[in-house]
Amino acid sequence: MRGIVIVGAGQAGAALAAKLRSLGHTGPITMIGEEPVPPYQRPPLSKAYLLGEMELERLYLRAPSFWEEQSVTLRLGARVEAIDTAARTVTLEDGEIIAFDDLALTTGSRPRRLPAAIGGDLGRVFTVRTLADVDRMAPEFRAGARALIVGGGYIGLEAAAVAAKLGLDVTLIEAAPRILQRVAAPETSDYFRKLHTAHGVTVREGIGLDRLVGKDGNVSAAILADGTDLAADLVIVGIGIQPNAELAEAAGIALENGIRTDAFGRTSAPHVWAAGDCASFPHAGGRIRLESVGNAIDQAEIVAVNILGADTRYEAKPWFWSDQYDVKLQIAGLNTGYDRIVTRKGDGDVVSFWYYRGDTLLAIDAMNDARAYMIGKRLIEMGKSPDPAVVADASADLKPLLKA
Structure with missing residues (x-):
């Protein structure tokens, strides 16, 4: 029976494994994830979960018992060190070698961080991506605390909304001339600027960050590009994400704004597939990489179908959402x-x-x-x-x- 290894235990990896079983695949499936928890939803992390309105168990994409019932082996808290596409093996950080007949890379993406040279490694400087990220920052969300949000995209705006709802003093800075400039029309930017201002958030556009200042190892202030000295008890960085493609690159797999796939989810290496945030694919005469729950699920399910012998093209139907106030x-x-x-x-x-x-x-x-x-x-x-x-x-x- 063909053994399938999935590297990445997020939305795409979970969707792929579940689809394989629903399609009748009875061979071994091993899903490897670096985080120590079963696959979970990320969107509620910066909203309902951070607000305390959603319990951890409700974040899980499936009840933990589902994976055992479906005979999907979860290797959690495990990191893949290398892929050998010729031998068809993956090597874990502890030296264990796992063989595969087909390999699916659903490695996702990670937040861009501020450089250490400008204070990015200070304490109480956070990004919003994982459960651990949010668990670390949640205790700092105290009424009256001064929060600086760096970046006026959807992640930054969602974090600002939660902070404002919890009574923090919130300032959001965006280096571009307007918030959401990269992803939305001026009309949408105007709508959300007005919304946040009405909730007490100070929105400063066209102003970048020069550096963060620390005290006793924690951030204490921010110096903005115009010289403004802004006190800060915590900083949340939302300046975009980048695909986790280094593992594929080291294995000689072609990249192009992430892991390059064809319309069927195949990478440049035989029997190696990719889906989700990490994968770029043909779309509308060009190539695209989509960072969304919908794409992660739909693309992963197409890959599952194709691993089992179909020849189905992935036709993306992009959709996204954001909850603010x-x-x-x-x-x-x-x-x-x-x-x-x-x-x-x-x-x-x-x-x-x-x-x-x-x-x-x-x-x-x-x-x-x-x-x-x-x-x-x-x-x-x-x-x-x-x-x-x-x-x-x-x-x-x-x-x-x-x-x-």
Whole structure:
């Protein structure tokens, strides 16, 4: 029976293992993860879990007993030191060698950190990625504490929202001219700037960090690029993530913004596959790497199908979400290359921004508007582009657009 080894015990690895079993694979499956806990959800870490609204057990993607029942061997707290693609083996840090017939790399990604030279290694300077990260920072979230958030992307904004809700004095800095500049239109940036300001967060855009200052080994202040000296009891860094591709690179596997795969999830090495945050794949005439739960699950399941002999292309249907205060942002599609924003305004804080390139609908950002999101998502997946005038008319029913 073919033995399958999965390196990475996150969302993609868990989805791949579960799919293999649901498809009837009866051979050995070994999933290796560096963290000492079973596969769990990451999105709630910086929101419900940090707020104390979600228990650890609810984070788990499956009950721990599931893996035993499915005869999936979990090797947790274990690090893969090397891959030998010719011998078809992986070597663990402790020297143990595990053979495979097929290997799936679902190694995920990790946060970019501030350089040690500017204080990035000081105590109480945190990133938000793992359960251990959040468990370390949670005790510092005390009412009145001064929190500096470095980076105005979704991770930074979510951390700012939690800190503000818990009564911290929060300042967020973004080196770019506006928050969310890399991922969203100015309209979405304006919406979230207003939201955070209303909750007492000081948002400073177009201002970078010069260095952090420490006292007794812990951060005590930040010097901003304009010379501002800002007291800080803790710092949360949200300046992007990078794919964990070093293991693949050392094994001679081709990289291109992560581990390069074809449309079926195959890497450049025979019998080695990749999925999730670490993998780049063909999309719309180019290549892309998606950092999302939806992509991790969908791509991993396609890889599982193909490991078992299918020849199914992965056709990405990008979707994302972010929860901040009482606002749920839902995103569908990719807005790259947009040249027009159409605004659909609902009651109160309900609004959606529709991204067009010419007459083609590319993406949608919907704030507290699940109906607009679902319809926009389906339209994008169907390749349909509604008349912008209809979209902008808040009184118009969007559902008939799906049948047009």
